[in-house]
Amino acid sequence: MLEGINKIGDLEWEVPVGYVPDMRVPGRFFLSRALAETLEEGAVRQLANVATLPGIVKHSLAMPDIHWGYGFPIGGVAAFDRTEGVISPGGVGFDINCGVRLITTPLTEADLAGKKRELIEALFSVVPTGVGARSAMRVSNKELTEIMVNGARWAVERGLGTPEDLIRCEEEGAMPGAEPDAVSAKARQRGMPQIGTLGAGNHFLEIQVAREIIDPEAASVFGIAEGQICFMVHCGSRGLGHQVATDHLRTLESALGKYQIRLPDRQLACAPIDSPEGRAYYGGMACAANYAWTNRQVIMHEARKAFTQVFGIEYDEMRLIYDVAHNVAKFEHHDVDGAPMEVCVHRKGATRAFGPQAPGIPREYAAVGQPVLIPGSMGTSSYLLHGTATAMQKTWGSTCHGAGRVLSRSKAKKAIRGKELREHLAQEGILVRAHRDSVLAEEAPEVYKPSHEVVRVVHEAGLSGIVARLEPLGVIKG
């Protein structure tokens, strides 16, 4: 472990005040010995830098998938006092509301046999992939405004889903406080042709089988059984979210002097939550988050239609378990030293993991806590977990989001051949359909930390409980 960091529990570490100058609170992160080898000093410094920001409450936190990011570390969680604190795009990330949803089907592996290629091709033909992918769907400027305000409900009202889908979605598919005027014309232009598109990088649409049920009671509550075929959608707010982040970062950087905020790193650009600049970022970010929920709703709808065509099953037999955001800032009420407090929780590459009976989770899941969805890297397992009371106490109800990258894209492309990887995965029974073979090299399993170890750590640390392990059978990539 790095110099100057204290072990405070089996899997818990503290970065003391003074690790970098002007820290207001300590940093804390969760990590096993096995993952310690992958810990970057730069990511720990970023965790400490976040602790210098005005109004930060209790700790600057990071999950076991911590790695170096823009300003804030990825895997980072930080809460700021609603009245005294700041809001920062670096604490959310460029892909606002990058997230995941998981859907069960009535199919088994036997049903899939011989039809997997047909299914993959059907899915690939209805879900546009790749950087700059455009949708066949026509969305007007007025409709885009409705999408940014109403989120997934916009899609359901047009028959692209069912009302039950919305209940099983974080924020029911739309955050409050979306402010369309805080989204630039350029951001709108980028977002207009991209509703229903997957994008690139680690985004995917994957066919999976529930290979292992670890917690049968919670699995039954979530409605998933061993051997069941599922599909998972992992994507975000595309060009619109990226442009919202870019636009507001520039505004916030130039307002730093006005609010006399001194930063160890300009990438931490932020503004008081209740300033015009802070409010504008929140309003724009909420628009992008709602756009992302709509995007995943439309992709799920297209995928359901493809399944009905290939297998002759009913649309309603494919049930959304849940949809989670991995990159977002939200106002939440938490207990701080026995007193309720409203804070702005930034989760960047982290998942909300609200425990049993927590407000804001679907009533049907109240007994076990909210579902938590952790995507694997290509060819490796994804996980379904549940939130816990421990997460509420220790991490503002948060857990990890997946496997952090350990090899850069450029290094991965030099070390790995995409075509060979595709053939190798095919031998294991995993069919891959990608926009370009080169993305396969960039997304190879070995360029990521092992997600099973990341998930093991949050389980052992009590931040969430493993419910099921899902194995990939076929995947569509950018």
Added chain:
DNA sequence: ATGTGC
């Protein structure tokens, strides 16, 4: 992550 770099 991203009309992938100013």
